[in-house]
């Protein structure tokens with residue numbers, strides 16, 4: 001793994017941990033102050049994931065036509081196989 005990708009992976013991991021902490025905090029606040037249950041949140045998460053899977057969600061990356069994996073949209077090439085993107089694929 002190249003140094004650039006290691007750096008990218010580290011940044012993505014840090015962002016993921018931050019999002020996880022924010023999500024957990026929001027869950028506590030929702031339950032304690034608003035009485036919103038874990039089940040209600042889980043239902044909404046499932047609905048969002050279904051919408052995204054159906055193609056209705058905002059794309060967050062580019063799907064590589066070679067390896068089918070998704071790289072962040074700001075990259076000019078696939079993070080996994082190195083294929084150079086010529087244009088936005090979706």
Ligand SMILES: [Zn+2]
Pocket residue numbers: 064065066067068069078079080081082083
């Ligand atoms: Zn690829």
